[in-house]
Amino acid sequence: MLKEYKLGHGWKVFAIIFSPLLIALFGMLLVMPFIPALNDNLSPSILWFSVPLSLGMMFLGVVTLRDAIKGKFVIDFDRLYNLSTLGNRELLFTEIKGYRTDDKYIYIEPNVQHLKKVKVTKYISGAVEIERWLAERYPDLDQLKAEEEKEAIFANNDFGFSFEERTVKFNQASSVAKILNVIGGLTGAWTLFFPNPYKIALWCAIAVPLICIPVIKYYKGLIRIDKRKDSPYPSIFIAFLLPCVAVFLRALLDYNIFDHSKIWIPMFVIALVMTAIVCLKNAELQSGGKKAIGTIVVFTLFSLAYGFGSIIFLNCYYDQSTPKMFHSKILSKRIRSGKTTSYYLELEPWGERKTAEDVDVSKDFYFEVNESDTVNIYFMKGKFDIPWFELSK
Template structure:
């Protein structure tokens, strides 16, 4: 018989961290019980903080208890799993196989009425148990992936012979991999250093289109969604990452002061593009909720893509004559986070658009000071979406 418990490192961490957290969470309760300790706490604070503290304290205590109690026992007849809530057991001759993901080892039974055992990877010496299972049972993920691969090899729509289907499959994998890598590089270029600007924007616009072309070109062998245990190569990254880069560039770079025309153009681009992706791919089964969820994801991505593509090209391709105004800087502001943006507060302009703040690049932000006068240039936009630019 062998026993597996929470790894020593994690157990020590829980035994130290949980009591510290309990002490911290006990403070609102102490403030409620000892009025002399209070400062400016209101009744609303206690109505909110005390129940939350009690819930979290109970959770911490349960975590400590679970660390003490939880164990996996391997005997000659069965595998047993016990925690503070329940215990489960599967006879060795009733085990169908196992699955491993990033967080859990799952042992699946042959009988549908028997519940599977799900073991956290925070258990110590779990490799020994995995080696035991691997020596006697199938890795169900590998088995499922192999079955799906064999279905591809038997599908005549991917070739008339097995060798032809294998060749087509390898070509599809190679093409998807190359496109994903190229799209990742272009997305990084577009987001981090878009110079020359127009070329970076055009490259980012072409990547999702190339992904759609591959979906159609390989007749269902390449999928958009990357599913677990699916041998089908995926171009999701090539579709998603450049779209997000375009969206972020539009949000970070451009001062659009009238979006009315955009809201007319966006559906004209997004809806046909979404339809081409969803209806042109064989991977979606509309009887399943997962496909409907993926359709919503695709709609969100194409919306971001359309938003970025329309606005970026509207400004980058604009050749209209600018209407120039001058404004005094009333204030400066820098917003930091995953990205840093720079803003200038400006005096009101004698213009139809009530401008009081504009986003600028880092160079302009550093060159100007409060009370300086800057040039504000208003452009018509290549697609009729008016925008402005602030220059020293």
């Protein structure tokens, strides 16, 4: 058999159109700081950011364009190989151990330690045919690993002293994980998009990640944090992730913090305590490999977000200090659009704030006021001495 596969026609056309535009755009960004007529308002320090970014993105554009035109994957008579700008990979049929897949790539793994795997993009024309060809000749390594892990579960005395006990424990863990994920997903969506009643929504979002931790400990590694493709282990990733994100975003959206300095230490303490409890004698993380390290890093990051959001909510919502009132003039207004739309007012100096700074406000308040209007600022001490403020007309 000798067959070549190239990037799908639609993706190829897109790459040929998009790549030159990317190169041109970042080429302009690269030269702009060096053109006197264009760099009057640019800080010299911007070069440290713009030059590496521009060169990197231009290189990405060149690689993408060249691979779209010349890149290919070939199944030959006794081998297969991938030709790309960043390097060619080849494996003899006898050197192939099996294959794995994810949403974007097919990974062809070698059975010889010093050889490197061949990675094939699923955007290639004939990706389904390539996967079928591999399935007819080689094992799906993800499926094999899942079967091995399932056998290990039902042979592990930590989950019961008989096959029947382990089966009951596994089914129970699967049900608990599903219920927690549903509760966590609904709580996260409720808190983020429609937090009413507000206090109950926030407290539910704070409670769910805390419930996840003893559940992980109780099931001794049977319920996992991470969700790996085709893994038989039930996971509560959604139950932990979405409430943490919701609490974090609510803190950013709902409260204007005047000084963040007193947030960082308790935030890190909360994250480290949560991570330490989860990591202690956790079968999922005992391997110490890249996957375990990645899981720990992700869990810690979301724990930091959880700590940040929880502290701000408790500090501001339960603050009973008497507010001090200040007044400030609106110097300018601006809207920043992206995945979400944010609304900002630039206020002249007020209170202990000695420079004009932007304040994030709600959409309704943004359109209620105009430039040069004066707004009232209510400055509060905070429950945990983290000062914050609110605006009104």
